[in-house]
Amino acid sequence: MYFKDILGQDRIKQELLLQYKEGRVAHTQLFCSAKGVGAFELALAYARYLNCEHPGASDSCRVCPSCIKFNKLIHPDLHFIFPVIKAKICDDYLADWRRFVLSTPYFTLEQWLNYIQAENAQGIIYAKESESLLEKLSFKSSQGKYKTTIIWLPEKMHTVCANKLLKLFEEPPKNTIFILVSQEPELLLPTILSRTQRIDIPKLKSEEIAGYLQQNYGIDPTLSKSIAHISEGSLNKALAEIQLNEDKSLFLELFINIMRNAYAKKVKEIKAWSEQVAALGREKQKQLLTYCQYMIRENFIYNIQKPELNYMNDEEKRFSKNFSPFINERNIINIMKEFNRAQQHIEQNANAKMVFFDLALKLIVQIKQ
Numbered sequence: 001m002y003f004k005d006i007l008g009q010d011r012i013k014q015e016l017l018l019q020y021k022e023g024r025v026a027h028t029q030l031f032c033s034a035k036g037v038g039a040f041e042l043a044l045a046y047a048r049y050l051n052c053e054h055p056g057a058s059d060s061c062r063v064c065p066s067c068i069k070f071n072k073l074i075h076p077d078l079h080f081i082f083p084v085i086k087a088k089i090c091d092d093y094l095a096d097w098r099r100f101v102l103s104t105p106y107f108t109l110e111q112w113l114n115y116i117q118a119e120n121a122q123g124i125i126y127a128k129e130s131e132s133l134l135e136k137l138s139f140k141s142s143q144g145k146y147k148t149t150i151i152w153l154p155e156k157m158h159t160v161c162a163n164k165l166l167k168l169f170e171e172p173p174k175n176t177i178f179i180l181v182s183q184e185p186e187l188l189l190p191t192i193l194s195r196t197q198r199i200d201i202p203k204l205k206s207e208e209i210a211g212y213l214q215q216n217y218g219i220d221p222t223l224s225k226s227i228a229h230i231s232e233g234s235l236n237k238a239l240a241e242i243q244l245n246e247d248k249s250l251f252l253e254l255f256i257n258i259m260r261n262a263y264a265k266k267v268k269e270i271k272a273w274s275e276q277v278a279a280l281g282r283e284k285q286k287q288l289l290t291y292c293q294y295m296i297r298e299n300f301i302y303n304i305q306k307p308e309l310n311y312m313n314d315e316e317k318r319f320s321k322n323f324s325p326f327i328n329e330r331n332i333i334n335i336m337k338e339f340n341r342a343q344q345h346i347e348q349n350a351n352a353k354m355v356f357f358d359l360a361l362k363l364i365v366q367i368k369q
């Protein structure tokens, strides 16, 4: 992550560069922001810049040994502290963490916990993390520049850990920098707040997000503007919205496909459809079944002509105009039951190909009612 890779935030980048140029890099900094605006990414680009052997006016050099090591997050003077689970320390998750950070731009805690399959476990920075960090920082800086520790979500720190680090935050060893990246600074101990230099990182501008979506995802201007509008200055939200949009189009296509083939009793096509759906993976299959139930419900409402109760988008309405007469009081309950049963079977890890094929065969009967 370089400064140039970070969307917007020009004022913050200038402020950080200026700190460096004027030789007043604060040893303990607190970056505060909402989710998905690039605070962690800024911390990472800044850490890279501080250690770059030939830093330019506005970014790191890209080619020095330090920059090369930063590409893989394996620089020996770069340390991370982040929430983990099962009372472990960050070192136990370091390989996962590096892979995750390098592959997930503008990530959230939920995404990280999902990545390490935390299920319902809460992410915590446990008490013993402080000992691990103290040990790492007791070695001399291996490259002679800065030793940087990025603490992502310090509000998740156990109080014992936070208290042990206080002294370090106040008087760190020479050339040691801490960057705390917080989303809920109001949860931090006042003793931490008073020892850090706070930088508030603003939300992204709507036009910045729209431009990013057009450039990086080839999304057309109208859609990118509407996504940017509902993402409230968070690139993470915007990216999640794109995913949702893509899934929805696929789900609609699959829904149309199965309803047409069930109506036409095209068993060969139905079999191909079950295979296509089986290849999607369990999570997507569950979402598809939920989506199909939504479409059935919407079509029933469409059919009884209650447009004010309809939530379909234009694409969905276009199909429903002709399809809705096939969903009526004679079959809606049974069709919903079949989708519901399929959902239960998928949740119980039944063979997906069989579940979807079976479901489609039952739809052949129901759709004619």
Ligand SMILES: [Zn+2]
Binding pocket: 051, 052, 053, 054, 055, 060, 061, 062, 063, 064, 065, 066, 067
């Ligand atoms: Zn460099």
